[in-house]
Amino acid sequence: MADRRLKAVWDVRVPVIRELAGVHTYDGVVMDLSPSGFQAALKRLGSASPGERLADRHDESHLLAAERAVHAEAEAGMLRWNPLPHIQNLDLSCYDREYAPEPQRHRAREAHLALWPEAVDASLESLQAVPAPVAGALVPSVRGLAEGINGTTGAEVAALRAHGRLLARIQDAAASGNPDGSLGARVLARLLGHAESMPIDLRLATTSAPPTSPGTRRPSTSGWPSSAPPWGPPSRSTRSRPVTSPTAGCSAGSPGVT
Secondary structure (H helix, E strand, C coil): CHHHHHHHHHHCCHHHHHHCCCCHHHCCCCCCCCHHHHHHHHHHHCCCCHHHCCCCHHHHHHHHHHHHHHHHHHHCCHHHHCCHHHHHHHCCHHHHCCCCCHHHHHHHHHHHHHCHHHHHHHHHHHCCCCCHHHHHHHHHHHHHCCCCCCCCCHHHHHHHHHHHHHHHHHHHHHHHCCCCCCCCHHHHHHHHHHCCCCCCCCHHHHHCCCCCCCCCCCCCCCCCCCCCCCCCCHHHHHHHCCCCCCCCCCCCCCCCCC
């Protein structure tokens, strides 16, 4: 069923689905970001049989793009060199939002925190190739995960110890990791393109721009001034300009803005 495909995507996007989509059945849950755990999640994505395709072509395109994006990240080895998904997996700040009564959010936060040691151990299995520039940029974010954890309970003590292991790994990568953080054109293009279901040709970025002289290129002054756009101030244009559906070309009945 199509629900299986949606659930498989949600399972590898837990922080986004929990906080931005408001699916709070994922409260107090962490992903297994170890190599074996992520491979198991990829297998659950699988391929869609005819009966699992969404009836709405627009929705099917979005779901297919999400599935391809996960596979592109896996092929790029993202969990090996990018600490950000691991940081998001541990982040407790989502429970500060008042989406539910405070006792309910507190219980979810405690359940999430209790899983930190397990989640960090899984992350340390994966984080084997963090470039120094990437690690250095994210050390403050890793350190900030422990804000508000006082170590007054057994679960908090265990969580702080796990956090210390993760922080030490990222600090070590910042100090002695590979100084080259480049991905290569092919990998970068796949990561940029698959999430939007668009082919990306990075060569266009270097061939479409006009030649420039040495030094800083001055902006053109031949057009309209940035302070006075031709359609007037935003307060007027947003009232007067029609809003059209972004779903032109999709099947009839596709949801859109009208």
